[in-house]
Amino acid sequence: MTLNQYIVIYYIIFWAVRINGCVRRGRQPLLRGPEWFFSVHVRPDFYIGEGRNILRRYWMRMLIPFVVDIPLAIAIFISGHLQLLNLLILAVAALIHINHSFSVPLAERQAQPFAVLEDEQPVSSVVFSLKPRRLRDYSNRTLEIAIALSSVVAFAWLAHYYLTSPDHQNLRQVFGPPVLWLYIQSGFLFAKFVIVAWRSPAPQTQADKHLEAREERRKFYLRMCDWSRILHSILILSWPVLLTASPSYREQLGNIWLAGLLATTVALTVWGEIRRRKILKVVLLARPVKLPDLMGHAETLKWPVCYQPSAPLSVLKGAHSYSLNFANALTQLGTAYLAGMAVLVTVLFMRR
Amino acid sequence: MLLAINTRDPRAIYEQVADGIKELIARRELREGAALPPVRQLAADLGVNLNTIATAYRELQKQGLITVKHGLGAVVASNTAAERSQGELLRPLRAALTELVLTGLAPNQILEVVARELRTVTKGSK
Numbered sequence: 001m002t003l004n005q006y007i008v009i010y011y012i013i014f015w016a017v018r019i020n021g022c023v024r025r026g027r028q029p030l031l032r033g034p035e036w037f038f039s040v041h042v043r044p045d046f047y048i049g050e051g052r053n054i055l056r057r058y059w060m061r062m063l064i065p066f067v068v069d070i071p072l073a074i075a076i077f078i079s080g081h082l083q084l085l086n087l088l089i090l091a092v093a094a095l096i097h098i099n100h101s102f103s104v105p106l107a108e109r110q111a112q113p114f115a116v117l118e119d120e121q122p123v124s125s126v127v128f129s130l131k132p133r134r135l136r137d138y139s140n141r142t143l144e145i146a147i148a149l150s151s152v153v154a155f156a157w158l159a160h161y162y163l164t165s166p167d168h169q170n171l172r173q174v175f176g177p178p179v180l181w182l183y184i185q186s187g188f189l190f191a192k193f194v195i196v197a198w199r200s201p202a203p204q205t206q207a208d209k210h211l212e213a214r215e216e217r218r219k220f221y222l223r224m225c226d227w228s229r230i231l232h233s234i235l236i237l238s239w240p241v242l243l244t245a246s247p248s249y250r251e252q253l254g255n256i257w258l259a260g261l262l263a264t265t266v267a268l269t270v271w272g273e274i275r276r277r278k279i280l281k282v283v284l285l286a287r288p289v290k291l292p293d294l295m296g297h298a299e300t301l302k303w304p305v306c307y308q309p310s311a312p313l314s315v316l317k318g319a320h321s322y323s324l325n326f327a328n329a330l331t332q333l334g335t336a337y338l339a340g341m342a343v344l345v346t347v348l349f350m351r352r
Numbered sequence: 353m354l355l356a357i358n359t360r361d362p363r364a365i366y367e368q369v370a371d372g373i374k375e376l377i378a379r380r381e382l383r384e385g386a387a388l389p390p391v392r393q394l395a396a397d398l399g400v401n402l403n404t405i406a407t408a409y410r411e412l413q414k415q416g417l418i419t420v421k422h423g424l425g426a427v428v429a430s431n432t433a434a435e436r437s438q439g440e441l442l443r444p445l446r447a448a449l450t451e452l453v454l455t456g457l458a459p460n461q462i463l464e465v466v467a468r469e470l471r472t473v474t475k476g477s478k
Contacts, residue, residue, distance in 0.1 A: 127354040128398055130376065132387060199397040204356060292359045294400045310403065312396040328396065 004082040006258040011073070011085045013262065017269050018096065022062055024232045024276075025100060026148045029055055029107065032284060037111040038104060039288035041119040051114060057105040065095045105322075122290040126201035129211065135196045138222050147229055148187075150237045154178060157240035176348045183344055187337055188225045194330055195221050200289060209286040221274050227268055233255065235261070240334040242320075293317065353381045357398070365400055369408035374433075377417055378473050390425035405463050429434060 030038050034047060042051060063201045069092045076084045112120065157176065195218055201212040240256050245253050295311055301318030307326045308316060314328040324331055355372040357365060376382040388409075389397065394406040409426055412418045415433040420426045452462045 122359075124360045125356060127356045127357040130353045130355055130382070130388065132372075132389070195441065197393075201398060204358075207354065291399075294357065294359070294365060296396060310401055312392045312402055313399060314396070 001255055001258070003254070003258070005263065007082050007085050009262060010265070011089060014089050014092075015267060018065075018092075019271075020273070021096065025062060026059055028104075029058060031280070032288075037114075037336075038108050039314045040108050040114075041116045041288075042111055043112050043116060046111070046114045047112070047176075049114075050110065054107055054110045056109070058103060061103045061106075062100065064099050065092050068095060069090065087349075100334070120290065122201045122204065122292040124292065125208045126291060127204050128199070128201040133196055133199070135193055138192070138196055138219070140226075142344045143226065147233045151182060151185075154236045154240055154259065158243070161240060161244055172348060178239045178342060180348055181232045181235045181239075182339065185229050186235070187341070188232070190226045190333065190337060192222055192225045194334070195225070203289045205289075206286055213279075213283045216279045220279050223275075224272060226241045227273035228269075231264060231268070234264075364404075366407040366411070369394075369398075369405060370411045373408070373412060374415075374417065375473060377428055379475050380431065384428055384431055386428045388426040390429065391420075393425075415470055445461045 035041060035044065037046060037051060037054070047055070069088065072088055073085070076082065076088060155175075158174055158178065162169050162171070188307040199296055202214070242250060242253055243259060295313075295316070301308070301321075301323040303318065303321040303323055305326055306316060306323040311325065312328055314325055314331045314334075316323050316325050326332060326335075353376060355369065355376070357368050357372070361368055363371070373382065373388070382388070383474045385402055388394070391409055392402060395402045398405070408416065409420050411443045412426075413420055417428065417433055419429045433448070448461065449466075452465065
């Protein structure tokens with residue numbers, strides 16, 4: 001099989017995973033039963049009246065990534081630049097998550113006028129765990145050493161190949177893909193750091209259930225990050241193997257590599273879905289409540305970004321919208337990472 | 353090691369944070385040398401203003417319970433507060449006892465309440 005054929009298969013698998021994700025997200029509003037719309041406890045007649053329209057609008061918004069994806073995919077297929085499908089997958093995956101993270105709060109806001117009033121009041125009492133939580137408590141030392149070593153070995157191998165190969169080698173061709181994978185891998189490490197660092201108070205009633213649900217979700221996302229890092233480590237390490245293989249074996253090795261990659265992606269997706277269902281059982285035990293706004297005076301915030309050193313949260317809630325706070329170190333780092341990614345992709349793929 | 357905050361509590365949030373940490377120190381859930389989150393981090397986690405936590409930590413530092421090192425966060429310095437005069441210590445106790453008497457509780461009931469609360473506060477301490 002050719003590389004392009006593998007990319008097309010990968011794209012088809014991406015579609016299958018997306019449809020599964022769509023079904024899962026489509027069911028999310030009703031997971032707690034007909035008296036709930038996401039985390040909003042709604043009146044019994046909600047789904048007979050306006051609730052049906054709110055739900056339909058939420059489902060329609062889920063189609064936005066498809067509207068973006070389909071014309072671009074058609075253009076890529078017509079142009080024949082099938083390798084661009086990789087970038088399309090990355091962009092659409094990001095778009096799906098961004099779209100969902102905006103769509104859910106919007107749907108909840110629309111449902112709030114139909115909420116059971118007593119449940120709309122924020123709880124008065126919250127608890128916060130002072131138990132220190134560090135990244136190293138959620139890291140496997142052996143795994144971290146293996147990941148670091150594999151990267152060092154791969155880059156040393158590539159450097160040796162680049163310097164000693166009798167044919168003139170293109171620097172970007174030799175180092176480009178592994179540098180990009182290493183950058184993505186470091187992004188997952190940053191995501192792990194954010195997941196561990198992210199904390200918020202829990203309601204005093206059912207505090208244990210809320211904290212347990214958070215811990216389960218935290219562990220799941222951290223494991224997902226670790227699996228992605230392992231996958232990228234394998235990619236990085238297999239790159240010099242592919243480059244240095246004799247031409248007769250290269251195609252065969254490439255096929256094994258791509259087939260392995262596809263199989264791993266499918267296995268990880270299945271594992272993720274199974275884990276997600278288990279976690280859902282724990283999450284549903286914690287009744288959603290509104291937490292009190294302990295910050296206050298947020299009505300002057302500007303959308304979409306602000307700089308509020310006295311309020312060190314990454315996202316601040318204003319009177320009408322949320323605002324990304326650039327006084328928060330994680331916001332600064334996250335923005336720098338995304339800017340770095342844009343520069344790297346431009347340098348690796350666009351410049352001739 | 354849970355810190356509780358109640359929006360209906362007449363005490364300011366910084367007082368609730370300081371009192372909560374004091375209780376954890378008294379119960380030995382936070383022992384000498386235990387690290388507390390840095391001011392900025394705790395403020396972000398709790399969703400409160402930076403000054404709220406800074407004021408709470410200053411109060412605890414004033415009482416000799418924690419030491420704050422710039423950029424490194426706070427550390428529990430001692431499990432006993434700095435010495436205060438008897439009058440200073442008795443004033444809040446007398447106010448609390450007055451409240452209990454005014455609610456109509458009999459002295460033996462008050463003693464029971466006090467004993468129970470004392471057990472809660474010192475739970476875990478030697």
